[in-house]
Amino acid sequence: MDMLASLLPAGIAVHAPALIVVIPLIMAAVAALMPRGIFAWGVTLATAIAVAVLSLNILGQVSTGGVISYAMGGWLPPVGIELRVDMLNVPLLLLVGIVGLLCVIYALPSVADEIAKKQQALFYSAFLVCFAGLLGVTITGDAFNVFVFLEISSISTYTIIAMGAGKDRRALTASYNYLVLGTIGATFFVIGVGFLYMATGTLNIADMAAVLEQNGHDRVTQAAFAFIVVGLGLKAAMFPLHVWLPNAYAFAPNFVTAFLASTATKVAFYALIRFVFSVFHPEVSFVALSFTWLFAVVGVIAMIVASVQAVFQTDARRLLAYSSVAQVGYMMLGLGMGTAAGLSASMLHLMNHALMKGALFMALGAFALNFGVRRVKDLAGLGQTMPASSAAFTVASLSLVGVPLTVGFTSKWYLVTAALERGWWWAVAALMISSLLALAYVARLLSAIWMETPPAGKAGLAPARRLAPWMVLAPMSLLAFANIYFFFHAAPLVGLARAAANAVMGGN
Amino acid sequence: MLEIILERFNYIPIIILMMTGLYVVIATGNLVKRLVGLSLFQTSVFLLYITMGKVFGGQPPIIAGDAHGGDAGHGADAAAGYAAGHGAEAAAGHAAETAHHVAEIAYSNPLPHVLILTAIVVGVATLAVGLALVVRIREAYGTIEDDALNAADYSLETGSAE
């Protein structure tokens, strides 16, 4: 940890929280000016490396030094905007930084295949804006600032999703629907922040908590809670506000899906946790009620209904998108338990799910790159023609089911244990049913890949083996390997998750 | 009763605009009209913030003469914010320390306006992206009516077009 803290010279390390947001924003402008796509990619790669290093450094700083509070522009909170890093958002920063880096490496061949040459520079620019926005949401300590960064990331997300129209025009309608729903969600969120400002007179999250503790939670605060939960819930794809997600993930460019599936909903979920625990007080009755009656219920419904919907999909990415909604349901259930064990199980699953879905969507992108695969039945025979990608896909999908030897087993274990501690036998049953449903749709995918014969080529010859380009194989294999590695060395991730839960629940 | 309504009459247009905007978003089949509804909805939020931040009899928030620095501004914000909201008693703790500086002068609260300018910009950007998408949808599908778009997409999904 000390090594990480001293990764950067002290002069830069002090400003790391600001740099981690500012660098991608500035580089976005630089990338937009690049004449060729590959130069823009180079800028993006450099930015992603910088962000990853910064996030590691911040991890080191927080682990050794405690909470970091950075005053933007030197204006002290609660007047100025504060960037605040504690053990809750450090895992998110790491996640977005490192998975983002892997996705950017993956991007070069994938984007070259899917986006028109003259649009690539702008595409990378928009991606960097999205990247900056997500990092901003994670690191800020000011409520309105959350809205600003949320919208920064969302607007650029609408753009990069729509760029998938080169391959499938349905990306446009998917992006438009996401735009409408996302804007409604963000507006609800800002109404909530407005009510909070009305009630507390401040926009700083820590300050709000102090004022609310002093003054109690009145009607305005309750209304604020409702609006904020709905707004952030929509971004986090909480059932039933998830309807934008399947189409958005299915038709966006593969690189975008891989990145968003690993980061966007997770960041919104973090924001939800942050507001629920660090602004409102979980002991207050209406908040405590919402755990059991809102988050847990919604989580269980999502887990089962979305998994059932996934079983019946014909498009492979749409299937995994519904699976993502179900997995968000797991996290909501963990949140709804209202205990430190439940919250840490949620955080663990958040990180593990990013590893799983990242690998899965990268593999699907590799399939699309080589063979133009879209539907589940198009996956036939890929086990023979693309063995490395199929192996990564298999490992990640077994992880989704929760087979031991993979990291998905670990997060299931902790979720079930947390549910047992809470005494919620019905939640255990729901978790098991959902795992069996996951088995059903994973079996469909895997049997197509390994059990079917590949379709004959043009001349009726057996198709040859085609490896994906190494820039696609390397990050994908790394993520798939991480699924296994973190099963055997679960301690670091479990430790991070526990620290995150304790950061918000220990103090309260 | 009447005085409650008169005191909070600003919420009536806010709610009307909000609901109208949402209704338009849901009910219309035309993509451009949907964006119009979205803008209406967002406008209601602007009204919410601005009316909420109104300080009656407030002076422009520029400290004249020799009053001391930043604390005063913060005190004024907080005091104004509370005063225009639901009751001033809650503001007491925050404003107390700086109240004596600016107790005689009521400043308007600049913060909600700042927030709204930001939100307006966000709204404009969203509208721009949305309209750009509508243009591209028109190019790709030949229509911007929801029903026709669904029909086109749905037939693609069942594979009849492939």
Next chain:
Amino acid sequence: MWTPELSLALALAIPAIGGVAVALLGKYPNLREGATLVSAVLLALNVAYLVEIAPSHPVLELANLAPGLHLVFRLEPLGALFAAVASGLWIVNSLYSIGYMRGNGEKNQTRFYVCFCIAIGAAMGVALSGNLLTMFLFYEVLTLSTYPLVTHKGDANAKRGGKIYLSILLGTSIGLLLPAVIATHFLAGSTDFVAGGLLAVNEVTPAIAGVLLVLFAFGIGKAALMPVHPWLPNAMVAPTPVSALLHAVAVVKAGVFAMLKVGTYIFGPALIAAAPTSDALAWIAGISIVLSSVVAMTKDNLKARLAFSTVSQLSYVTLGVMLASPLAMLGGALQIVMHAWGKITLFMSAGAIYTATKKTEISQMAGLGRYMPWLFIAYTVGALSIIGLPPLGGTWPKLFLMQGAWESGHGLLIVALVVSSILNVAYLLPLSARGFFSAPEEAKLKKKPPMLVILPPVITAAGVLVLFFLIGPLRDYLAPVFLSSSLAAEAAL
């Protein structure tokens, strides 16, 4: 230099390295088969050493996953016995596989042998496991590694059978067994196997133990307790060497072994007896025994008949666990050994008949005993052992189970055992009778069966005979597990 820990690690390493070697030598069939045989022999030698040191309970920590979750091997006599059975029969079955695969010209033989190695390695893992988590892990690996073996033929039938196989086994293990394991961890703080029963030591109430018992009984799908048994007959689409080893020895034996281990070391006989559901489960086992025998009689396909016979025989072990008396559990453990040797004889005979004549239905097998006398004699010996007649090994499990049933007050279940024996005669012996005493339908055999297909069943048949006389050492070896010193004298004959 040669430590017990090394030996434990080798039990896993030898099949793993063997698998790698087989994969690399894929292009050279003779070398490849040699790799399998060498691995099998080395493993058997290693396990022989493990059998010797088992009473001292050596421990090997495999991995520390997270605080409170660790993978560990802990050797004890029951596990050592299962490992010995599996590794010993691996040698016999490897010889048989060579004969069968070459005799029938099967494709994808490299994949076959590699998956075999991995499956045996997983079986070793189950045998040596020191806690539920480790056992669950290797149990799942066993399911996944046997799937390519079950669907080996690759045709539509094989895929269908494989789908049922996987869905039932993974469904029960993820849906029932995993929550039971996690609940155990939650109630007891760990999942270690403890003498006297982990849950009993932690004073878990009989009511909760009853619920967990049901979850374990049906969650351990490999023990094929009705109604989770359909995977077993459906897995008969596999080539016979697969059916022989995995479904007569390793896969199903891993299931009932897990049942025994859970019964002995997680619950303990006292807690099982006190649990409200153990009676019901004992009756379900009894019904399973009789019902599957009845179904077996209706099957003309030899392998299907043997599959249902296996379901019946496996429920003997489950019955032993649920009766919770020391003698019954000892009987269950002995059943693992005796049934393995007996059933593998029967399956290998079925495969030999298929290799020689391409016939699968019993009604077509008239008079074949004249051409393959040694094979049919081996089959008859194996059948008699399953039926439970002395002087063959299968006598002892039945005897101890009947004694255990009487002792624990479930005298009525003795009827089930007796009825089952009678039905065994009815569905196993007709093949022998038909083979020796009916007139053959065709003049000659299609081809002479290779020696490697005839010899292994004969070896295992001889083994069944020898095992009858080994009861003394076997009982003494297992006594510390099941019999406390006061009862050991009673079990002495």
